[in-house]
Amino acid sequence: MTEEWRNHPKLKRRFHAEFPGDVQVIIHDGGPRSTDRSPEVVWVTVTGVDENDIFTGRVLNQPQQLTSVVQGAEIKFIVPSGEHLLMVTEKYLQERPDWIVRPCNQCGFDELFDVPSELIHVIFPDIYENENRSMVMFTSFCGVCGGVQVVQHKDARLESQHNDKQEEKKKWWRFWK
Numbered sequence: 598m599t600e601e602w603r604n605h606p607k608l609k610r611r612f613h614a615e616f617p618g619d620v621q622v623i624i625h626d627g628g629p630r631s632t633d634r635s636p637e638v639v640w641v642t643v644t645g646v647d648e649n650d651i652f653t654g655r656v657l658n659q660p661q662q663l664t665s666v667v668q669g670a671e672i673k674f675i676v677p678s679g680e681h682l683l684m685v686t687e688k689y690l691q692e693r694p695d696w697i698v699r700p701c702n703q704c705g706f707d708e709l710f711d712v713p714s715e716l717i718h719v720i721f722p723d724i725y726e727n728e729n730r731s732m733v734m735f736t737s738f739c740g741v742c743g744g745v746q747v748v749q750h751k752d753a754r755l756e757s758q759h760n761d762k763q764e765e766k767k768k769w770w771r772f773w774k
């Protein structure tokens with residue numbers, strides 16, 4: 598069994614001093630717009646990494662108040678910009694390539710705690726229903742510090758560059774929340 602993650606550059610200096618297979622990861626039930634439950638930082642024993650730098654690991658601590666993660670569960674996590682490793686879901690990993698998340702204006706964190714489509718459903722229920730997701734650009738609260746992140750669909754940028762005449766269609770961008 599290979600344990601290439603032990604020397605993975607993204608995990609450098611993140612391992613526990615006495616338990617060199619363990620790292621600290623933020624686990625969560627979602628971001629501030631979808632849950633009242635606060636994220637928690639737990640120790641996770643790394644069990645693997647794939648070719649896209651998606652790590653897997655086993656949760657060592659019992660979460661205090663989260664419902665989506667239990668002690669002993671295997672989770673996936675990634676290494677965003679900034680200080681913290683972040684638990685991610687399969688759905689998040691599926692949708693994430695379609696989105697640009699600008700770094701948080703306070704801490705530089707450039708991932709979301711929520712699956713983008715679910716976040717849009719909360720913020721823009723009408724747009725979600727209209728299947729207009731590719732036009733979407735919005736601001737969200739950073740899951741780590743509560744700062745502001747701008748989130749943009751990859752195609753939204755193209756629309757704004759190529760459809761200058763369609764100003765009307767973009768009006769709702771002013772409804773940033």
Ligand SMILES: [Zn+2]
Pocket residue numbers: 701702703704705706739740741742743744745
């Ligand atoms: Zn932040």
